Amino acid sequence: MTHPIEVHQLSKTYRLGFLMNRRVRALDKLDLTVREGEVFGLLGPNGAGKSTTIKILLNLVRQSSGTALVFGREPSSADARRLLGYLPENPAPYExxxxxxxxxxxxxxxxxxxxxxxxxxxxxxxxxxxxxxxxxxxxxxxxxxxxxxxxxxxIVHRPKLLILDEPTSGLDPVGRRQIRDLILEERRNGTTILFCTHVIPDVEAVCDRIAVLVGGNRVREGTVNELVTSSVPLVEVTVESLSREKFDALGVPFNEVHAIGERLLVRTEDAHTQALLQKVLAAGGRVTRLLPARFSLEDLFIQAMNESHHRVGGRLL
Amino acid sequence: MIAAFSALMLNGFREARRNRVTLAVVFFAVLLLLGSAFLTEVTVSTFDRVLVDVGLGVMSLLMVLLAIFLSSGLLGREIERRTIFMMVSKPVSRATFLVARLAGTMLTLAVVLAAMGATFFLVLMLYGTRLHPTQFLAIGMLWMELLLLCSIGFLISSFSTPMISGLVTTCVFFAGHLSPDMYWAAERSKNLPLKYLGKAIYYVVPNLERFNYRPRATYFLTQPAGEVLLNIGYGLGYAIAATALAVIIFQRRDFK
Incomplete structure (x- = not known):
């Protein structure tokens, strides 16, 4: 069975500089499959390889190795491109x-x-x-x-696959909503959509499955629910009567801390809650609220980046 | 494929037609051609010849400038502004895209040249200067020269920036008109490297003097058809070779 997009061990190394002697690896043996009728989100920081993947699928860039197929055909074939529609990031039509x-x-x-x-x-x-x-x-x-x-x-030629690169970037909330509605309308019509973005609420609103790319590799893949629920449970603790310096001195592991007026808003893994409460109370602080926190896609995104040691941009070889 | 080719070609024509530079060139050309009649005030006995010579010269100069502007900037602008992303991702081969854009440019140049030619002949008729087939031939061969220059402009644009492309095409224009002289000078040179360099330039750079029928039109001289056909064949051959090379380079290019 052929899928709208099948990417196997896809690598791309750009040669840069006047003498083309500087090499940057944008993709490193990427595997990806987009199934018929789904909205697939491609997430990642700048330089993660999202645009390069899209450009290979559109025949704008040629891969260094590996395969990329659109409905089982090479992107260089006109038949493959007849089946897809493309909205680039910051599009520049003939003015x-x-x-x-x-x-x-x-x-x-x-x-x-x-x-x-x-x-x-x-x-x-x-x-x-x-x-x-x-x-x-x-x-x-x-x-x-x-x-x-x-x-x-x-969409004018009724493509079966729509590739959207940052379709909502630079739009106001009304414009974003309209574009999102159009994407959902296309999905209802049976169009498969590859959706590439930085805007996480858009991904949560429209995507069936997502993949997170960092440094040219896929570091996460699954449905939004799978990725969010399979992650470590978090709690959000509101602490009062304790300065940020004193809190830091407690040595409790945490994911993030925000000082809001006199309060500290702490997000930590559920496993560390008891230790955190004990240490805060012992240090004279007050715990005024404790809530289970939902692990958001944004958390996942940051976690994936941290695990990949912030490999932002292509890798210089 | 024919529909896509025509659409791209007509889009190129539409782009040039809505471009202020094209309109400015047409405006100045018409102004200069009409103004060339004032030369009657400073010419004594060779009025007819001066009118033809100046008219064809104005057309040649402005058309070459327009051809260099259009051919060297077109692909580069598409790539810089990333308009090409939306076009090349359509089910149209890059070869079709490039050749259609070149055809659109040549169509624009043909229409502008026809407008200039009509003004030129109008001026000639107004002043009672006799019309001669070589004048038509000179205009037709100017278009051949433009085709050759544009194909070189597209070739350079297929891998470089609009500025480099414009610069190289301008150099080819001058070298192309001087290449017979360079060959003659090289033949007589005693310096061996200079001799080979002059000959190499002659063989690599197109000989644009083959398309210069202005002196003959000025003197109302007729031309043997065989020579004209040979020169047309030379121009077409050169343009096809340059375009084919441009297509090969363009097909292999990554649009980052």
């Missing part, structure tokens, strides 16, 4: 075109028949809420309008 002209160009290149084209273009323009602005030149568009018209060009 001299109107929104409608740009989507029509995308429809033509995507293989929409000339008979079907005008109706399909109008349909997707309405779908992304750009009906009123479609005859304006793109250079007059706001960031949100740009994002929406570029989403229209990505």
């Amino acid at each position: 001299y075109l109107t929104g409608r002209e740009f989507v029509t160009l995308a429809a033509t290149l995507g293989g929409v028949s000339s008979a079907d084209r005008p109706a399909r273009v109008s349909q997707v323009i309405e779908m992304v809420g750009m009906g009123q602005h479609a005859s304006l030149q793109i250079r007059r568009y706001s960031k949100g309008m740009l994002q929406r018209i570029c989403l229209a060009q990505a």
Whole structure:
């Protein structure tokens, strides 16, 4: 059975510099499978290899080794690219075109028949809420309008796989909600979506499964629930009458501490709760609240990064 | 594939048509061509020849500048602004994309050249200067020269920045017009390395003087068809080779 995306032992080393003698490894034997009909989130810090993975799938960059397949085909084949739509990060469409002209160009290149084209273009323009602005030149568009018209060009040829690179970056909350709704609408229509982002609430809202990449490797993969619940349980303790310096001197293990006015908000693993309470009380502090804390995706993200020793950016070889 | 090719080509034409530089070039060309009639005030007996020579010269200069601007900046701008990401990820081969963009540029140049040519012939007719087939030939061969320059501009743009591409294409333009002289000088040189260098430049750089029919148009001289066809073949061959090389490089390029 072929999956929309199958990546096996994928590596990419960029050669940089005037003499091309500096080498940076962006991907290191990455394995990844995206199943039909799911929204798959690709998370990771800057330079984790997310964009490189996407660019290999789109035939913008060629891998150094390993395989990347789109519906069982090499990305260099036009048949593979006919099945996918792409919204890049900070998209830059032809500014001299109107929104409608740009989507029509995308429809033509995507293989929409000339008979079907005008109706399909109008349909997707309405779908992304750009009906009123479609005859304006793109250079007059706001960031949100740009994002929406570029989403229209990505879906106009009815792709079976949609690759979205930071689709909500730079948008206001209303714009983000609209884009998220459009993504969910596409999923309801059966489109598989690869969603690459830094915005964790977006991932929690739309993704069925996620993978966390750090330093060109996959360090976590699973559903949001699996990843969050399989992690260590946490508690959130509110401490009063104790300064930050005194708290630090107690030597209790904790994940994070925030000083809010006179209070300290401490997040720690459940296993350390008893020791923390005893030491705080012994030091004259007061515990005013103790709540089980949900291990969020953000915690997971930070934990994954810490475990990988903050390998931010490609690795210089 | 034909629909995609036409769409990309017409998009290139639309881009140039909405570009202020193209409009400015057309405006100045028309102004200069109309203004060339003022030369009647300073010309005594060779009025016809001066009018033809200046008219074709203005067209040549402005069209070459426009060709270098369009061909060297087009791919580079697409790559720098990352517009190319959305185009190349469509089911269109990179070869189709590049050749269609070149075709769009040549279509733009053809339309601008036709507009300039119409103004030029209008001026000639207004002043009663006789029209001659070589004048049409000179304009047609100017387009061949532009095709060759644009294919070189695209070739350099396929792996470098717009600035380098523009610089190299400008150098090729000058070297291409001087290459017969360089060969002649190299032949007579006693310095052996200089001799080989001059000859090497002659064989590598296209001989753009093959497309310069302006002097013959100025003197109303007719041309043997065989020579014209040979020069067209030379131009097409060179342009196809440069474009093929550009396609090979462009297909292997990573868009980071």
